[in-house]
Amino acid sequence: MIFFNHDYYIWGIVRNKGKKYDMYLHNYKEALLYYLYLVSSKNKVYSGFRALVNISGRTLRYLLEICNEIFEIAIANEKFLYVEPKAISYKTQTDAIYEISNKRVRQISAIPEIEINIRTFIIALGKICQAHHKELRISKIEPNHFSIKSSSGKIEENIGIFLKEYITRGVLIKCKNSKVKNANYIGADEYLYVLHPIYTLSFQISWRRKQKIEFDIKEINTLISNNTAKITSLDKGTQPIVKCNG
Known part of the structure; x- marks a missing residue:
């Protein structure tokens, strides 16, 4: 590893602290490594x-x-x-x-026929996820996907078109949200939209699907607006506020 010459020794000490520390290690080890790599401006190592x-x-x-x-x-x-x-x-x-x-x-391209800039959205999403990865308190564990919260339980047509294009192009992966609170309710948060793992490393974030970010309809509309000023002002509880340079 890059950060510690005795990282396995350190994790061994944590394990010997008892069940509480063992559970903490299980839940947060990878998240802590991503945090350390990011704040040290180093790339996480991958091989095999x-x-x-x-x-x-x-x-x-x-x-x-x-x-x-x-x-x-x-x-x-x-x-x-x-x-x-x-x-x-x-x-x-x-x-x-x-x-x-x-x-x-x-290489992510724009879709001029429906006026959606895929690259702007992906950079914004990647930076929001990265901001969570850089949080010392780790309020979200390795986020790289999101759900949509809607008071009406429906997704607006323009958002639906947008998401369909991303899924078709393989930028987002759509999957069932297994943690929907009411199993009998079908709403906007029925599905998760996962950033394809191939894009995650560019933002130095985890490819693993752990905890999600939840956007409401207004926030999603901001993210797909291609308005970098509005996107920059979007704050999902992370500091500093996400900046999107396109």
Whole structure:
């Protein structure tokens, strides 16, 4: 790890404190690591095939793209040879993963026919999630997805069109909200909208689906407005207020 020479020793001490600390470790270990990496302005390290599969969101083209980038960097920097393969360093794997994630964010395009700028929304969402990851009190554990709160239980048509485009393009993943309080009620918060894991590393946030952020209709309309001034003023209980540069 980057931060501690004796990180496993430290976690071992915490484990020996008892059940309370063991539960804290289980719930907050990854969140604390993301916090430490962010406040230290360092990239979290990723390596191993399982990590590649998870970060690719089990999307084959993303997995192949990451693997190709890893081999290209390894050939250039580590003199890797296919005829005599050897282990590739975690640094090369990490650099390749971040490169592909950043590339994917840069390549997000606008949809002029319905006047929605996908990139502006994703950057805003990513920065809101990142702001939560940088909170010392960790009020939200590794957020990278959201639900929509509506007093009427319905989503406005313009928001529905917007979300459909994101899901179709694979930027957001739509899934059932298993924690809806009333199982007999079907409303706007019936679904969760998860940022595809391939985009999460660009914002140095977790790819794991832990705790959600809840937006109301007004906030969602602000996020899809493409009005950077309004988006910048949006504060989801994080400090500092999120800034979106597009």
